[in-house]
Amino acid sequence: MSANQFMHQELALLLGFAGWLIVAVLGLAVLALCYLGLRRLLHNILAPRGFSPEKITAIGWIVVPLAVLLVLAIPAARMLYRGDEPPYxxxxxxxxxxxxxxxxxxxxxxxxxxxxxxRERLPPGAVYxxxxxxxxxxxxxxxxxxxxxxxxxxxxxxxxxxxxxxxxxxxxxxxxxxxxxxxxxxxxxxxxxxxxxxxxxxxxxxxxxxxxxxxxxxxxxx
Structure with missing residues (x-):
């Protein structure tokens, strides 16, 4: 394992976090499919209140990807700004x-x-x-x-x-x-x-x- 454990651990955490986030997004996509399957029922419930499944879906496709990008940006920015810290x-x-x-x-x-x-000062078995x-x-x-x-x-x-x-x-x-x-x-x-x-x-x-x-x-x- 690399001795530069800061970058190694940060990358591992970022990739692991991104992997679980991908799983979560896929889970949301499955739920969205289920939601679309129940669209007719939801329409009957929400229509009297001024909402529609189409509006909720449009808002979701904007808000969810934006939230995912913001969540991923936080650990990525932390790694980038680590390089700007003054060295010891x-x-x-x-x-x-x-x-x-x-x-x-x-x-x-x-x-x-x-x-x-x-060569004359090398310990036994060492390579020049x-x-x-x-x-x-x-x-x-x-x-x-x-x-x-x-x-x-x-x-x-x-x-x-x-x-x-x-x-x-x-x-x-x-x-x-x-x-x-x-x-x-x-x-x-x-x-x-x-x-x-x-x-x-x-x-x-x-x-x-x-x-x-x-x-x-x-x-x-x-």
């Missing part, structure tokens, strides 16, 4: 041939390069290009915004477990965000072919509980 942490990501540079915009002065661990020497450390449970660009050719900041797929383009600044629900180490790669050493451009994001992240940040500053 902003990280500038610059791709190079063939490494990443991270700058903590929210912590001025803190930044470092992240490269593939050399899968481990970064300096993972990006972020807090779990908080919104994190990424500002992604490239210093040379096209790269890609792709971490599928976090729902991140941001191209790194020279001369352009693209953004994305995520919320990592669980602490852990999450791996990614630059998927576009960007040169001879394209493969060893690992992305590793280490999510820490917020108190541990703050302790790490204080240690880096000290």
């Amino acid at each position: 942490l902003t990280v500038s990501v610059t791709a190079h041939e063939w490494y990443w540079h991270y700058d903590y915009v929210s912590a001025p002065g803190l930044g470092f390069d992240s490269r593939a661990v050399p 290009g899968d481990i970064a020497d300096h993972p990006l450390v972020v807090p779990a449970g908080e919104k994190i915004r990424f500002l992604v660009t490239s210093g040379d050719v096209m790269h890609g900041f792709f971490v599928s477990a976090l729902g991140l797929q941001i191209y790194a383009l020279p001369g352009a600044l693209l953004t994305g965000w995520t919320v990592i629900a669980r602490p852990g180490l999450y791996d990614g790669q630059s998927s576009p072919i960007c040169g001879d050493d394209h493969q060893p451009m690992p992305i590793q994001i280490k999510a820490l509980p917020l108190p541990a992240y703050r302790a790490w940040l204080a240690a880096q500053r000290g």
Whole structure:
């Protein structure tokens, strides 16, 4: 399951809610058919009061779809506006041939390069290009915004477990965000072919509980 549990859960709730709403609308359609079957009887009852089944049906076909759209718009708007909330942490990501540079915009002065661990330093059984020497450390449970660009050719900041797929383009600044629900180490790669050493451009994001992240940040500053 994706570590970006906020979006995962919100989408699941929205789709589940929409599914039940569809069932409810179909149920109303069945009731409407039953209602039309009893139309003659209703006409005899309502006509003396100035109403008719035709008027009630016309009003229903306007009011019910409008109500359905309004009910669906509320959770959908909540998801959209979640992206406008200010992030806890902003990280500038610059791709190079063939490494990443991270700058903590929210912590001025803190930044470092992240490269593939050399073959001679790999632990037994590890594959060259899968481990970064300096993972990006972020807090779990908080919104994190990424500002992604490239210093040379096209790269890609792709971490599928976090729902991140941001191209790194020279001369352009693209953004994305995520919320990592669980602490852990999450791996990614630059998927576009960007040169001879394209493969060893690992992305590793280490999510820490917020108190541990703050302790790490204080240690880096000290």
